[in-house]
Amino acid sequence: xxxxxxxGPPRGFKSRVVSSxxxxxxxxxxxxxxxxxxxxxxxxxxxLQLQTEExxxxxxxxxxxxxxxxxxxxxVRLSDSAYKRAFAALRPDDEVRVFGPIGxxxxxETRPAVLVAGGIGITPLKxxxxxxxxxxxxxxxxxxxxxxxxDEIVYRDELxxxxxxxxxxxxxxxxxRTSAQGWQGTTGRIGxxxxxxxxxxxxxxxxxxxxxxxxxxxxxxLLRGLGVPESDVEIxxxxxxx
Numbered sequence: 001x002x003x004x005x006x007x008g009p010p011r012g013f014k015s016r017v018v019s020s021x022x023x024x025x026x027x028x029x030x031x032x033x034x035x036x037x038x039x040x041x042x043x044x045x046x047x048l049q050l051q052t053e054e055x056x057x058x059x060x061x062x063x064x065x066x067x068x069x070x071x072x073x074x075x076v077r078l079s080d081s082a083y084k085r086a087f088a089a090l091r092p093d094d095e096v097r098v099f100g101p102i103g104x105x106x107x108x109e110t111r112p113a114v115l116v117a118g119g120i121g122i123t124p125l126k127x128x129x130x131x132x133x134x135x136x137x138x139x140x141x142x143x144x145x146x147x148x149x150x151d152e153i154v155y156r157d158e159l160x161x162x163x164x165x166x167x168x169x170x171x172x173x174x175x176x177r178t179s180a181q182g183w184q185g186t187t188g189r190i191g192x193x194x195x196x197x198x199x200x201x202x203x204x205x206x207x208x209x210x211x212x213x214x215x216x217x218x219x220x221x222l223l224r225g226l227g228v229p230e231s232d233v234e235i236x237x238x239x240x241x242x
Contacts, residue, residue: 012049012099013038018071020090024152027120028088029064029075032096042066042107043127046100048074052086058099059083062210062236064123064155066130072098073127075154077120105208105236107131112202115143116190116219118211122154124236125210129159133166140168142198146190146215148177172198190215192222210236 018031040046040063049058065073078084090096107113107128115125122145132141147153159171172194174186186194199205207228209219216237223233 012047012097014095014097015072017090017092017094017096019092020088023075023154026152027075027077027154029073030087030090031065031071031073032098034070034072038072038098038101040067040101041104042131043124044101044103044106045124046072046098046102049097049099050083050086050090052082054082057083057086058097060102062123063101063127066127066134068131068134075120075123103236105210105234107208108206109135109137110139112139112205113141114195114198114202114205114207115141115145116195116198116207116209116211117143118146118190118215119148119152120154121211121215121236123210125208126155126158128208129162129166129169133162133169136166137168140202141166141170142202143169143171144174144190144194144198145171146174146176149175150183170198190219190222192226195219195222195226205232207233208236209233213237 013035015032018033020030023029043063043066045060045062047058048061049056061074063072064075076084076087078088105124115128117125125143129141129143132139153173162169163171174188174190174194175183176189207223209216216235220233
């Protein structure tokens with residue numbers, strides 16, 4: 001997921017691509033080597049600099065994996081931009097440059113969490129869930145995750161593996177444009193009932209919202225209507241680019 005840039009140049013380092021793979025028909029992920037000295041909170045973002053057909057270009061990108069995992073991971077929704085084409089074309093041993101970490105969208109380790117994601121907005125929330133599972137944090141975590149269709153559920157296998165790894169983690173899916181037979185889950189945009197189901201039984205949770213600005217605004221309004229104070233909400237809004 002791409003997030004909005006902050007002022008000031010962060011520290012940078014060169015790294016090499018470990019893997020490059022398609023996640024869904026419209027999304028792509030890479031893993032890059034993580035220097036031993038590089039640490040980050042679950043989960044901040046970095047700038048990722050690539051060589052594109054238009055020259056070097058650095059974009060702010062959410063880290064899609066926990067600091068407990070061996071590599072750094074990034075994922076994007078594909079488009080015809082020079083940057084996205086270069087991202088999808090990366091192969092193992094290609095060189096990239098990473099600047100960061102940056103940001104305060106980080107999991108609180110002692111309070112229950114309701115994670116709310118739309119599409120590729122899953123990236124930092126996946127990292128949070130991985131961190132909680134790997135660290136065996138004693139907090140329940142619920143993920144409300146909206147996608148257009150079943151084949152566009154990003155990191156579905158990884159999320160299901162996390163549910164098996166941690167009894168405290170649960171995913172609630174909803175699909176907004178499904179017409180496929182066989183889907184027995186929730187449909188439509190993230191609404192009051194789904195968020196209430198996710199928060200059921202949780203003691204003083206924090207809500208983490210990650211997605212497009214319109215998705216974030218809609219979810220903020222929903223939470224306000226449920227009486228959730230703004231101090232209990234963390235957001236990561238991003239704008240796509242061409």
